Structures are given as structure tokens and as C-alpha cells.
Amino acid sequence: MSKENKIPQATTKRLPLYYRFIQNFANDGKTRISSKELSEAMKIDPATIRRDFSYFGTLGKKGYGYDVQNLLAFFSDTLNQAEATKVALIGVGNLGNAFLKYNFRKNHNTQIVVAFDSKAPLEGNIVSDIPVYHPDRLEEMYEKYGAELAILTVSSRSAQAMADRLAKMNAKGIMNFTPIRLTVPESMKVMNIDLSVELQALIYLIRNSEH
Amino acid sequence: MSKENKIPQATTKRLPLYYRFIQNFANDGKTRISSKELSEAMKIDPATIRRDFSYFGTLGKKGYGYDVQNLLAFFSDTLNQAEATKVALIGVGNLGNAFLKYNFRKNHNTQIVVAFDSKAPLEGNIVSDIPVYHPDRLEEMYEKYGAELAILTVSSRSAQAMADRLAKMNAKGIMNFTPIRLTVPESMKVMNIDLSVELQALIYLIRNSEH
DNA sequence: CTTTGTGAAGTAATTCACAGCC
């Protein structure tokens, strides 16, 4: 109901998704939208959508639905789209390279400002317009470029060491693409994305549903 | 308790993770393991681990814990590691390229056998040892290479069309990396991985926890 | 009418806590 309430974890994880779909509807020139319409597009139950929105106060109008621009403004604000979030990329291998080339900034106000790779020279070089330094200069350059969090796409063996160095610098979070479960201070947020695990989970689901 | 029981969704998603950690312990030469030890490594509550395992019958011994080789054999079997799963990769852009180069097979018995990209010639070419064809030949080559499921790393605008073609071929599943929520027949499994959404969710978590 | 916002009910997942076995 009020902003002071605790937002459920499950709701939090849906917020960026809501934002994207609302952006789409706005781009299509839609001015109002009901939870039912959103439900059909997003494949989320309409009651769940209404409940999610209700945690943030009264966003809709009874008998009308939601004003698209209103929602857009609300989510943009809530998801801190006003100011770009600066991200450091640690590990420029196969996956890291994909992130360097993919510019998050376009759609999502997020920007990789600096990258690190053990094969980069100490003095650094430029890949896809982004400076890449040797990890020996992590502390110096992370600070200099004002990164707030890190995408970790290094090998398993260096993952925890990098997390420890990030923790020392008071990094706020890590998107962890390594299979290691990082140990970090309470104050740091870690989001694990393990592509092999997801793929195996999908295969298991497929194999175990003779439907 | 018995294999006939329905395994909770949440448990299913943890199975590949268990498998990986048990592999690690086996490689380290460990012969027995308790739910507590696993808990510390994986950062999952020990009761949750015991409950998860219990859905598959009696895997452990009271007062002893679990036999590592026993667990390893069980998970290898359960996750169908006997036979490699053949996967088609659709869309060889930044992210698709990373998948082509990363050989899932090493650790996870999964293999990208064929790829498709609209920039590839009709007669196909080879990238990282894997044949890449023009999407015009999707049906023909998907069949020929015996793919069972697809990794979808195409642009948003062609995502649903590709899903429709996959559905017509009775593909069993899709790992969907596009932001589109695909509409597919009941029989198909879709796993959505939306990297921008995950990144924004992490940023939201960071910004909204003055702890 | 339509559609929200939300108590209440229903489902799912986690965790407690301990009997039972090694």
C-alpha cells in the first residue's frame, strides 16, 4: 500500500519487466492499459500485476485501468532511470566480449564504463569504445571511472579473489556469471546467472514431462 | 519420497546446481558430505537440501551424511548425462557468438550441433567447428542434425516467428534470450533469460537497501 | 457497465525441530 511496506522479492524481480512492457505500449501510442491487457502480453496473472502495483500506492483508476504515461513515469523513477548506472566489466572472454559490444545504454540506462582482462596491457587499450585495463589496476580504475557495480565474467578460479577486491572497494553489487557462489559482505548484493545450470534445468524439464 | 512424487519447481531448478557442487567435491577427493557442508558451499539452507534430496528417495545415511560417488551417480543419471543433448543455436550475434565459442560439452553433456544466422550464406559456413546456415534452411538442418531444443539469441523482431517455426517442428524447448515473451504450444518448455532485466533488478536492489 | 485494490483463501517453498537410525 504505502512505500514504506516491504516489497516482496518476487515483485522486485518483475519490476524491470513491467517497465519494458510499459515502454512498448507507450511506443505503440497506447494511452491506457488494464491489468488484463498487460497480463496477456506478459503472461502474468492480472491479479498478480494489480497486487504488485498496489505495493507502490494507487497507480490506477477503478473502471479505467492505468494511464500509460503515468506508469512510465513511475517506473522510470522507481528504477532510477534518471541517471545512468556505471558498471565495470571484469573478464573480457567470450561472454564479456558480448557485453562490451552490446550497449546496454540504449534501452536501459546502464553503461559499462571500464573493463578489465588479464590479457590487456597495463596501460590499457580500447575495445568497442570502452577502455580495458589489466586487473592489476582494478582498484585504481574502478574508482577513477566511478563504477558502482561489476559484471563478473572471469574464470571460476579468479572469481572469489575478484569479489574480495570488489568488496574491499565497497562495490555495491556483482552480476556473477561464474559458477562459483561468492562469499561477500552483507552489504553487497550478488545476482547469480549460471547459463549452464539454466540450460540443464531446461533439459531436465523437457525430459521429465512426458505430456 | 518416491520417484512418482511431483518434484517442486524450486527443487528442479536447483538440481543442476547440486550436480555441479557434487562434481567439485568429488574432484577434490571427498568421499562423504553432509547437508551442512553442502549448505556452506552452496549457500542454501541444509534443511532445504535434505528436503530436495528426499524427493528422490533415500540418498543419505542417518548419522553419516551422503556418499559423494553415490550422489554423483544419482545426479548424472537424473540429469541425463549419459547422452549428450543436441542444441541448435539461432542467431549468431554478440551473445550467440559467445555460445558458439564456449563449449558446453566439456562440463555439461550438451552440444551445439548447428547454428543459424541471417548473415550466413545458404550453403553454410563453419564457425568454431560448428556449421552455420541461413535461417531459410532451419527446418531442413534442425532435423538433419537432430537438435532437440534451441537457444534463441536473435533480435526481438524475429523471435516469435522463429518460435513458431520451432513449434511446427515439435522442438521440445527454447532458451529464450530475447526480451519477447514467446507464445508457444503447451508441450514446449521455454526458459527466459533476460540479461537487461536481471541487471536492472540488481540495480534496484542496490538502490533500495540503505542498510 | 468496467476495472481497480485488497481481504481472504489457496498454493508453494522454506525452515524448525526432533524421532529414528547409524
Next chain:
DNA sequence: GGCTGTGAATTACTTCACAAAG
């Protein structure tokens, strides 16, 4: 003693169903 497997309790999440508002 140590540790599993599991009923019971708890917590989290979803969905139903409807009063209230436009």
C-alpha cells in the same frame, strides 16, 4: 555421539472474488 528424513509450523507468493469507484 552425528546426521538424515520428515511431520508440523512458518513464511512467501499467487489467485479468487468482490466491494468500491468511475
